[in-house]
């Protein structure tokens with residue numbers, strides 16, 4: 230028997246209740262993320278990508294269908310999910326180290342303080358923030374704050390790391406640095422991740438599989454298996470295979486936006 234995937238979205242349908250009536254956002258969506266893999270989700274703006282992350286984290290309940298995490302049905306917020314967003318929301322009254330430690334205070338209150346500090350310091354060193362432990366968030370650049378936020382989302386070793394456009398607000402060079410940091414983090418402490426992004430290059434560089442969602446209400450329109458080496462240098466994006474992937478994804482997004490057809494994509 231094959232192991233169930235770590236994240237299983239089975240036939241999920243969801244609508245928001247608005248003043249003008251229900252707004253259908255997800256329609257019979259099926260997504261499966263095996264343990265240890267990195268899945269990226271792309272799709273037109275407003276199609277329901279963030280809604281999907283809230284369902285996985287247990288912050289929303291689907292109208293129909295089921296969300297499973299590690300063999301358990303998700304019915305309420307989960308401590309075993311780490312999340313990082315476009316805006317890192319670090320607490321200014323805490324140092325960088327204390328910001329990173331915060332999830333351990335909630336999830337592992339009995340963990341000795343020295344162990345919490347050691348764990349946070351190790352992660353900060355891994356993302357290149359050694360020496361910045363005692364700084365306040367406002368003393369760091371945007372890219373450094375996002376690195377600290379990644380440490381905070383991983384400090385309690387969550388089953389799954391959900392990344393909702395975490396690099397979207399960064400300049401292109403900082404973003405590429407962070408992509409490499411993600412590969413390094415994954416190598417040092419493997420985790421299962423679901424990344425929401427608008428950046429197709431980012432999806433191909435980071436993910437093992439890219440899921441293209443259709444326009445709202447979203448369903449799975451296309452799945453790309455990224456057959457590139459696990460350890461990727463940035464130049465991989467200029468190799469013919471990656472360039473083909475990017476062209477395919479661009480076309481699929483145009484289809485999702487209603488600007489092209491599957492027949493045109495096949496030509």
Ligand SMILES: Nc1ncnc2c1ncn2[C@@H]1O[C@H](COP(=O)(O)OP(=O)(O)OP(=O)(O)O)[C@@H](O)[C@H]1O
Nearest residue numbers: 245246247252254273274275276277278279280281
């Ligand atoms: N709490 C809410 N109540 C009502 N409508 C909502 C709510 N949250 C999101 N929506 C609407 O649901 C739709 C999907 O939103 P969602 O944030 O999931 O899309 P998205 O694909 O992540 O968007 P983007 O790519 O622009 O970040 C949007 O039209 C949004 O306006």
